[in-house]
Amino acid sequence: MxxxxxxQFEDHFHVSQEDLLRILNIxxxxxxxxxxxxxxxxxxxLINMEEDIIKETAESISLGLGIRVISGEQTGYGYTNxxxxxxxxxxxxxxxxxxxxxxxxxxxxxxxxxxxxxxYPVHESLHKEPLEKKISLVKKSYHxxxxxxxxxxxxxxxxxxxxxxxxxxxxxxxxITDVRPxxxxxxxxxxxxxxxxxxxxSGGGGRIGLEYFTQEFTPEExxxxxxxxxxLLLGAELPPAGEMPVVLAPGHSGVLIHEAVxxxxxxxxxxxxxxxxWDKMGKKVADSKxxxxxxxxxxxxxxxxxxxxxxxxxxKTLLINQGKLTGLLQDRLSAKLMKKSLTGHGxxxxxxCIPIPRMSNTYVDKGEYTPDEIIxxxxxxxYAHKYQGGQVEDSGKFTFSVSSGNLIEGGKLTAPVKQATxxxxxxxxxxxxxxxxxxxxxxxxxxxxxxxGQSMPVSDGCPTLKISRMTVGGQD
Amino acid sequence: xxxxxxxxxxxLAEDLxxxxxxxxxxxxxxxxxxxxxxxxxxxxxxxxxxxxAGSRALGMRVIKDSKTAFASSSDLSRETxxxxxxxxxxxxxxxxPDEFSGLPSLSSRQTDVSSLSLFDPExxxxxxxxxxxxxxxxxxxxxxxxxxxxxxxxxxxxxxIKTVLGNSNGFLQEYNQTVCGLSLxxxxxETDNRVEDYWFSIKRKFRELETPEEVAxxxxxxxxxxxxxxxxxxxxxxxxxxxxxxxxxxxxxxxCVSGISIYQKTSFLVDKLGERIGNSSVNVIxxxxxPGMLGSRPFxxxxxxxxxxxxxxxxxxxxxxxxxxAARKLKLKSTGNSAGTGVSPNNFYLEAGETPPDKIxxxxxxxxxxxxxxxxxxxxxxxxxxxxAFGLWVEKGEVSYPVSEIxxxxxxxxxxxxxxxxxxxxxxxxxxxxxxxxxxxxxVAGE
Numbered sequence: 001m002x003x004x005x006x007x008q009f010e011d012h013f014h015v016s017q018e019d020l021l022r023i024l025n026i027x028x029x030x031x032x033x034x035x036x037x038x039x040x041x042x043x044x045x046l047i048n049m050e051e052d053i054i055k056e057t058a059e060s061i062s063l064g065l066g067i068r069v070i071s072g073e074q075t076g077y078g079y080t081n082x083x084x085x086x087x088x089x090x091x092x093x094x095x096x097x098x099x100x101x102x103x104x105x106x107x108x109x110x111x112x113x114x115x116x117x118x119x120y121p122v123h124e125s126l127h128k129e130p131l132e133k134k135i136s137l138v139k140k141s142y143h144x145x146x147x148x149x150x151x152x153x154x155x156x157x158x159x160x161x162x163x164x165x166x167x168x169x170x171x172x173x174x175x176i177t178d179v180r181p182x183x184x185x186x187x188x189x190x191x192x193x194x195x196x197x198x199x200x201x202s203g204g205g206g207r208i209g210l211e212y213f214t215q216e217f218t219p220e221e222x223x224x225x226x227x228x229x230x231x232l233l234l235g236a237e238l239p240p241a242g243e244m245p246v247v248l249a250p251g252h253s254g255v256l257i258h259e260a261v262x263x264x265x266x267x268x269x270x271x272x273x274x275x276x277x278w279d280k281m282g283k284k285v286a287d288s289k290x291x292x293x294x295x296x297x298x299x300x301x302x303x304x305x306x307x308x309x310x311x312x313x314x315x316k317t318l319l320i321n322q323g324k325l326t327g328l329l330q331d332r333l334s335a336k337l338m339k340k341s342l343t344g345h346g347x348x349x350x351x352x353c354i355p356i357p358r359m360s361n362t363y364v365d366k367g368e369y370t371p372d373e374i375i376x377x378x379x380x381x382x383y384a385h386k387y388q389g390g391q392v393e394d395s396g397k398f399t400f401s402v403s404s405g406n407l408i409e410g411g412k413l414t415a416p417v418k419q420a421t422x423x424x425x426x427x428x429x430x431x432x433x434x435x436x437x438x439x440x441x442x443x444x445x446x447x448x449x450x451x452x453g454q455s456m457p458v459s460d461g462c463p464t465l466k467i468s469r470m471t472v473g474g475q476d
Numbered sequence: 477x478x479x480x481x482x483x484x485x486x487x488l489a490e491d492l493x494x495x496x497x498x499x500x501x502x503x504x505x506x507x508x509x510x511x512x513x514x515x516x517x518x519x520x521x522x523x524x525x526x527x528x529a530g531s532r533a534l535g536m537r538v539i540k541d542s543k544t545a546f547a548s549s550s551d552l553s554r555e556t557x558x559x560x561x562x563x564x565x566x567x568x569x570x571x572x573p574d575e576f577s578g579l580p581s582l583s584s585r586q587t588d589v590s591s592l593s594l595f596d597p598e599x600x601x602x603x604x605x606x607x608x609x610x611x612x613x614x615x616x617x618x619x620x621x622x623x624x625x626x627x628x629x630x631x632x633x634x635x636x637i638k639t640v641l642g643n644s645n646g647f648l649q650e651y652n653q654t655v656c657g658l659s660l661x662x663x664x665x666e667t668d669n670r671v672e673d674y675w676f677s678i679k680r681k682f683r684e685l686e687t688p689e690e691v692a693x694x695x696x697x698x699x700x701x702x703x704x705x706x707x708x709x710x711x712x713x714x715x716x717x718x719x720x721x722x723x724x725x726x727x728x729x730x731x732c733v734s735g736i737s738i739y740q741k742t743s744f745l746v747d748k749l750g751e752r753i754g755n756s757s758v759n760v761i762x763x764x765x766x767p768g769m770l771g772s773r774p775f776x777x778x779x780x781x782x783x784x785x786x787x788x789x790x791x792x793x794x795x796x797x798x799x800x801x802a803a804r805k806l807k808l809k810s811t812g813n814s815a816g817t818g819v820s821p822n823n824f825y826l827e828a829g830e831t832p833p834d835k836i837x838x839x840x841x842x843x844x845x846x847x848x849x850x851x852x853x854x855x856x857x858x859x860x861x862x863x864x865a866f867g868l869w870v871e872k873g874e875v876s877y878p879v880s881e882i883x884x885x886x887x888x889x890x891x892x893x894x895x896x897x898x899x900x901x902x903x904x905x906x907x908x909x910x911x912x913x914x915x916x917x918x919x920v921a922g923e
Binding site for chain 1 (some may be wrong): 528552669850862922
């Protein structure tokens with residue numbers, strides 16, 4: 001068997017270090033405090049199976065570079081996917097125009113930087129794996145869902161993989177590269193009975209090689225999980241409406257923390273004082289049992305990276321320590337303006353985008369109760385299991401949609417419930433966390449987070465959590 | 477670094493189609509987008525971000541033995557593109573034959589692109605200073621209002637896009653379009669009781685864009701009206717949807733009448749063609765030919781000419797919106813709604829009624845005006861809706877106070893049957909739009 005190792009950086013850009021330095025100097029021709037070139041080559045593959053056939057395959061290549069100049073609080077940005085000197089110079093001059101000093105600055109000469117860690121060793125580059133092997137994974141997942149039960153009438157399975165080669169150089173002399181694999185296999189199953197139709201979903205992946213699908217989460221398991229959820233929902237009721245105790249299932253419920261807490265701890269929202277947390281650093285914002293981390297260094301996780309998209313080595317960041325607000329997710333610009341240390345959370349969707357503070361893998365630390373003890377403590381309430389997604393306002397008001405859950409009656413999970421909405425205000429809910437389970441898990445490795453039009457792969461997790469009261473929306 | 481070779485995009489599309497045919501493709505389609513974007517974000521009067529760039533992208537579809545493969549690239553070098561064509565032909569062999577696959581046949585119908593007014597020559601000639609000052613002005617006006625306590629900033633952006641589409645059935649056409657937009661996001665109230673909202677105007681023509689004064693005024697009004705919200709008890713009440721909320725509802729309906737969700741049976745409107753799905757006041761149209769509107773285009777992503785389709789007529793479902801593939805699956809005709817493998821709206825809207833919106837509000841004895849929703853919570857398979865919401869509570873025909881931390885829930889099928897009043901205030905703010913509407917009853921969950 002092939003040894004697991006770091007992916008080799010392949011230079012798809014063919015721009016010499018001397019030329020990069022020249023471009024950095026052009027971008028600083030009107031002054032500016034900092035300039036940077038982000039070069040990206042991404043190869044992406046998709047396989048889609050539905051109606052019992054491999055319906056489509058797609059291959060996509062994205063090549064381009066973005067040039068950024070920071071001058072005070074201002075950012076100038078230009079990008080191009082044409083690597084001619086003329087077009088690159090034009091992008092550099094566009095970025096340069098944000099500054100208006102009379103004197104040009106010089107960039108420090110570039111030194112290639114190396115690092116010793118690799119959070120995503122794999123057997124083989126995803127784009128070098130044969131298409132036949134990928135198709136076989138898709139078929140296995142598809143058929144295992146379809147054959148799970150006669151009530152499963154429709155299945156759609158998709159495999160998406162990408163390999164991103166990136167190189168970042170900047171006026172401080174940094175020259176650094178990374179190669180990031182990313183894959184997900186997702187399965188949607190639709191079950192029908194009489195006039196009812198329900199959909200179930202599952203998926204797996206991460207920054208991994210295809211070996212994951214034999215070792216960690218098999219395509220068959222992914223198909224079965226999707227089918228099981230669809231069948232369960234056929235028998236599900238609509239939820240009760242009103243305020244009640246809510247227990248959040250481990251793993252999937254991490255989306256609550258991501259949405260309701262994580263976003264508002266992104267440094268830009270605090271620097272601009274739009275986040276409800278901006279004036280609460282060091283203060284109590286949650287029950288003292290609650291600690292929350294964001295950790296980009298979890299091996300193979302979907303949200304992890306060896307370097308962030310500004311070339312910074314990332315760190316596990318403690319955001320809330322036993323109820324107290326202790327940290328923010330920083331990018332270069334916010335850290336500089338707020339005079340804080342870098343945490344390595346500057347991320348960007350691709351070369352066309354300016355990096356901004358983003359989450360990676362966000363989770364609530366584990367507590368002391370068993371999940372049983374937590375459920376037993378609730379006489380009448382709601383158990384939220386899986387989610388369609390959520391959204392938050394800077395004020396801390398959030399909403400998330402529960403696709404499947406259960407009623408809790410007399411300390412036991414009873415009738416399955418579908419299509420509920422949970423709403424609340426983040427600090428209020430953080431203070432109402434009454435019990436924390438010992439069962440920390442991460443949700444599906446398929447999540448994507450949107451902010452300011454940029455999509456990023458992320459993951460999130462939590463143990464079983466009991467919230468003493470929360471508003472559940474449904475049809476009563 | 478490479479030499480800069482100016483390529484004629486029309487020739488490039490034609491050459492690649494020929495290259496594909498020579499190398500064994502039965503059919504091949506090539507789409508090229510050539511775009512230029514400018515955007516500026518300002519906050520407290522200063523520039524935060526200034527972005528200016530041109531970029532190109534090419535997408536292709538190859539069919540061999542009724543098997544399909546797709547490819548795309550932002551690298552437009554011949555070497556890469558020819559490699560992708562050859563690779564796509566090879567990959568197609570690994571897909572399954574699908575009798576419904578393939579390109580549309582060449583239509584005799586042709587839209588006169590100039591009649592659609594998609595391109596405004598004024599936009600490329602705007603200078604950066606003028607563009608930046610629009611954003612600064614909108615924000616400055618809003619910040620002069622003492623109730624506004626913080627700002628997300630204002631943005632102005634323009635885009636110019638050329639679309640070239642060629643295929644092996646002899647289609648080869650192109651069109652140019654422009655878009656410009658001004659937006660502003662605000663907060664009111666102190667940190668722990670903050671409310672926020674935004675307003676935007678997006679148009680194809682610069683002269684039609686709302687002025688900074690108008691954008692600022694609307695953004696301020698939308699934000700401050702939410703100050704000091706109350707919670708309400710869970711109850712069933714009539715609900716008025718503001719136009720942006722009706723657009724959101726129409727977006728959900730669009731997903732449910734898309735030919736793809738119909739053949740995939742992931743819509744509650746499967747097998748409902750010709751049947752009543754709403755009351756007789758409901759008329760829903762998709763029209764790709766409205767001059768100057770955001771959703772207008774001469775032909776769709778497969779080169780099928782766009783047209784006007786009646787989707788719901790007096791409550792009866794008349795058409796599913798299809799690309800060529802979905803149409804073949806459903807034994808229907810493409811409606812000119814292709815967006816590659818998916819379908820997209822042209823101008824999809826609920827037709828206006830006759831009642832002015834203030835009359836709709838004054839007709840409400842007790843109920844909610846829905847002004848914003850949050851989150852996901854839409855299930856096309858059942859039509860079920862469950863969303864976090866913000867609203868204004870109405871008593872005796874007048875707005876009493878804002879409400880927050882509520883959810884609304886209901887079902888799209890039921891809503892279409894329970895539309896009691898339709899406003900006369902339809903504006904085409906986005907490709908999906910609708911006027912103010914009043915729904916007989918929805919569940920509003922609160923305390």
